[in-house]
Amino acid sequence: MTYPASRPRRLRRTPALRRLVADVRVSPADLVLPVFVKEGLREPAPIASMPGVVQHTRDSLRKAAVEAVEAGIGGLILFGIPAVKDARGSGADDPEGIVQLALQDLSAELGDDTVLMSDLCLDEYTDHGHCGLLERHPGTGEWTVDNDATLARYASAALAQARAGSQVIAPSGMMDGQVAAIRAALDGEGFTHLPVWSYSTKYASAFYGPFRDAAECTPQFGDRAGYQQDGARGIDEGVREALLDIAEGADAVMVKPALAYLDVLRAVADAVDVPVAAYQVSGEYAMVEAAAAHGWIDRQRIVLETLTGIRRAGATTILTYWAVEAAGWLRD
Numbered sequence: 624m625t626y627p628a629s630r631p632r633r634l635r636r637t638p639a640l641r642r643l644v645a646d647v648r649v650s651p652a653d654l655v656l657p658v659f660v661k662e663g664l665r666e667p668a669p670i671a672s673m674p675g676v677v678q679h680t681r682d683s684l685r686k687a688a689v690e691a692v693e694a695g696i697g698g699l700i701l702f703g704i705p706a707v708k709d710a711r712g713s714g715a716d717d718p719e720g721i722v723q724l725a726l727q728d729l730s731a732e733l734g735d736d737t738v739l740m741s742d743l744c745l746d747e748y749t750d751h752g753h754c755g756l757l758e759r760h761p762g763t764g765e766w767t768v769d770n771d772a773t774l775a776r777y778a779s780a781a782l783a784q785a786r787a788g789s790q791v792i793a794p795s796g797m798m799d800g801q802v803a804a805i806r807a808a809l810d811g812e813g814f815t816h817l818p819v820w821s822y823s824t825k826y827a828s829a830f831y832g833p834f835r836d837a838a839e840c841t842p843q844f845g846d847r848a849g850y851q852q853d854g855a856r857g858i859d860e861g862v863r864e865a866l867l868d869i870a871e872g873a874d875a876v877m878v879k880p881a882l883a884y885l886d887v888l889r890a891v892a893d894a895v896d897v898p899v900a901a902y903q904v905s906g907e908y909a910m911v912e913a914a915a916a917h918g919w920i921d922r923q924r925i926v927l928e929t930l931t932g933i934r935r936a937g938a939t940t941i942l943t944y945w946a947v948e949a950a951g952w953l954r955d
């Protein structure tokens with residue numbers, strides 16, 4: 624059937640008709656708010672490249688988390704910035720480290736009212752800013768990230784987070800075998816119930832720029848292209864990374880960033896039978912905030928349009944810095 628019998632505009636005539644037939648919906652419960660907590664802060668510190676986002680003190684984080692839960696969002700994911708960094712990222716598995724302390728705070732405050740997730744990586748904790756331990760290549764003499772030595776650090780950090788009350792371990796370092804190593808460590812200590820939500824499909828991206836201000840983790844040399852994925856590879860590699868993580872025991876997977884990788888997100892969502900998150904990252908946030916600050920775009924409509932696009936591409940869950948504000952708009 625074609626025009627004139629077929630007229631798609633008929634179902635677009637009124638807001639009520641459009642609402643009736645809409646089938647891509649984002650709800651507050653789908654959204655996860657990334658939060659930053661920094662050791663030794665007295666006041667929350669604004670992040671210049673992410674207006675509206677702050678590095679929290681333990682106290683301000685507790686308040687922000689309560690407000691976020693009251694807004695009805697699905698969960699929080701915690702990033703920590705230690706006062707002192709070293710080559711092995713000691714803060715990542717220190718029981719007194721900032722993330723562990725903040726996890727204790729939040730799990731005492733919120734209990735099972737929300738899902739308390741913890742990002743697991745070393746870059747926030749290492750003085751060199753890389754996501755793993757460094758080794759000098761015996762041939763070329765260049766420093767690279769030592770995959771297998773890093774796995775032991777991740778396993779240890781996962782246990783520290785688990786003991787501190789994390790409810791979902793989210794490894795973001797893109798080491799091969801990281802999910803298996805973390806799963807084995809958790810199971811070995813009786814944390815068989817704790818899910819691993821892996822950043823399975825994560826690209827080396829300029830969209831992480833503002834995050835590196837937020838988490839103070841800019842690599843001191845080189846970049847992350849030796850472990851994070853190359854956007855010039857096809858969709859298949861993104862799907863393969865997700866399937867490998869699921870085979871290693873990941874309970875859910877993630878595609879990151881979101882907007883520039885919606886094709887990969889769709890392919891992963893079609894290929895897997897576990898929940899798929901998308902991370903709308905710092906650079907995606909910063910671009911919209913900057914344009915909105917100039918009055919060049921309609922901020923609210925743009926945010927909701929991007930969230931809807933990410934959902935339409937297959938995400939069950941969206942990590943976004945707008946989680947709380949968007950939850951308010953979605954409720955109204």
Ligand code: PBG
Nearest residue numbers: 744746795830831834904905906
């Ligand atoms: C690694 C990590 C990064 C982000 C989340 N986890 C930074 C990176 O890989 O360089 C980026 C998130 C964002 O840009 O919003 N711990």
